Amino acid sequence: MELKLKGRTAFVTGASRGIGRAIAIALAAEGVHLALFGRDVARCEALAHELRTAHDGLRVVVVSLDLGQPAAIKPAVATAIGQMGGVDILVNCAGGAYRGRLNDIPDDAWERYFAVKPLGLIRMTREALPHLKKSDQARVINISGTRGREPGGVSVMSGPINLGTLSITKALANEFGQYGITVNAICPGSTDTGRWTELVTITARERGISIDEAKKHLVADVPMGRVVVPGDISDLAVFLASARSGMITGCAINVDGGRTRGI
Ligand SMILES: NC(=O)c1ccc[n+]([C@@H]2O[C@H](COP(=O)([O-])OP(=O)(O)OC[C@H]3O[C@@H](n4cnc5c(N)ncnc54)[C@H](OP(=O)(O)O)[C@@H]3O)[C@@H](O)[C@H]2O)c1
Secondary structure: OOOOOOOEEEEEEOOOHHHHHHHHHHHOOOOHHHHHHOOHHHHHHHHHHHHHHHHHOOOOOEEEOOOOOOOHHHHHHHHHHHHOOOOOOOEEEOOOOOOOHHHHOOOHHHHHHHHHHHHHHHHHHHHHHHHHOOOOOOOEEOOOOOOOOOOOOEEEEEHHHHHHHHHHHHHHHHHHHOOEEEEEEEEEOOEOOHHHHHHHHHHHHOOOHHHHHHHHHHHHOOOOOOOOOOOHHHHHHHHHHHHHHHOOOEEEEEEEOOOOOOO
């Protein structure tokens, strides 16, 4: 399958760890030049070095960005555009949610997490838009989460954060169609990153079981019988970034091994 990704440029937020890192690695393997955005510049630089070493001629730059600082977003995008010359693919992956039930969540955490996702994602997209319009294969890929569709679990904050992300994805798909830009969301189920470790720990504590028992309990809820890994998400991200997905827009696709019960 010809993906027509070689030589394209992607901006990836949350590239320092977990799912964003896996997406950056997968895009690099297809010959996509990268701007890696993150707060943890040392981790992003280590990844950039790894990717430049693995792929001859690949351009990978690192842009320091705390999405919780709205004023920092415009200059960060301008810096990346200055270094890369443009952008075809924007992957908004940075974010997370405070783990806990309602009374576990400190009041200030709500605004702190929402500032990153969906608000940081909205601001990133706004700044990238004039540059995406110049691409003939422009893509916006937002990493949401299955809790946006099925609220609950031990992270009550994941619901509204990821639902907001789904809503803006659909609205922007409608708005950007006229520019030939597709906008889609990927909804990971519980995925084996640092966040999975937190979920396992909380589940063990709440149920009074061991860490191994908590893992088994969580996986028993997944029809495909294993935890999602970051590579499961990056495979779909590569397809959505490619020329093969041009008529898919405004969609939200679960990658959860079937755990979400709704259709
Ligand atoms: N793992 C799951 O089970 C799961 C499930 C559903 C949805 N998701 C979503 O998938 C995305 C990635 O999650 P993950 O599991 O890979 O999490 P992770 O390993 O905790 O990584 C989170 C990433 O977000 C970045 N980030 C957080 N706050 C930021 C801020 N203020 N400014 C800039 N970057 C910031 C981090 O960058 P720094 O390290 O540089 O701070 C890091 O690269 C998130 O949007 C999350 O909501 C994950």
